[in-house]
Amino acid sequence: xxxxGEEFFRRFEADVIRDFLNRQSSESCVLALGGGVPCNTFLSxxxxxxxxxxxxxDIAPGIAYKRLAAGGIPPFLSGNDPYGKFLSMFEERSLxxxxxxxLRIKVxxxxxxxxxxxxxxxxxTQNKFLNIQAKIG
Numbered sequence: 001x002x003x004x005g006e007e008f009f010r011r012f013e014a015d016v017i018r019d020f021l022n023r024q025s026s027e028s029c030v031l032a033l034g035g036g037v038p039c040n041t042f043l044s045x046x047x048x049x050x051x052x053x054x055x056x057x058d059i060a061p062g063i064a065y066k067r068l069a070a071g072g073i074p075p076f077l078s079g080n081d082p083y084g085k086f087l088s089m090f091e092e093r094s095l096x097x098x099x100x101x102x103l104r105i106k107v108x109x110x111x112x113x114x115x116x117x118x119x120x121x122x123x124x125t126q127n128k129f130l131n132i133q134a135k136i137g
Contacts, residue, residue, distance in 0.1 A: 006076065010036070010040045010041065010042050011042050013034065013036075013037065013040055013042075013043075014040055014042035014043045014047075017033075017037070017043060017047065017048075017051070018047065020051075021047065021050055021051065031051060031052075033051075035089075035093055036089075036093065038093060038096040038097050038100055039092060039093055039096050045100060048100060049100070053102045053103065053124070053129045054097075054100055054101045054102050054103075055101060055102070055103045055104075055105060055120060055123075055124070056097040056098060056100075056101035056103070056104045056105070057105055057107050057116075057120075058094070058097075058098075058104055058105060058106045058107060059107040060107075060109065061086070061087055061090045063107075063109060064086075064090065065083060065086050065087075065090075068086070069082070102129065103123060103124065103127055103129060105119060105120060105123050
């Protein structure tokens with residue numbers, strides 16, 4: 001993104017998602033999207049909805065920033081006030097995710113990745129987005 005800029009990245013991101021949609025088989029899969037996808041102006045809401053069940057992992061902004069910055073401040077947040085930039089982007093993205101999501105899951109503060117995976121599975125099942133039938137035999 002640094003070399004080519006955000007517009008190049010967002011166009012590329014949109015092309016990858018469209019390619020995925022064109023190649024999608026009948027098999028189920030999980031596709032983890034980057035935080036900016038819902039605000040990508042090169043993608044329509046219909047294209048994003050065509051991906052399947054959209055799950056919004058609702059996390060507190062302070063926790064999200066801490067995780068993001070753990071590997072160093074990313075280039076898109078560089079400058080005088082990276083946290084302020086982050087909060088602005090977080091607010092815009094959160095509103096968009098909330099509008100589009102089929103399911104919103106509040107992420108507990110200190111949850112492990114494994115426990116979060118279990119929580120997502122449970123919520124998808126309880127809210128009838130997954131139809132899991134035990135196979136015996």
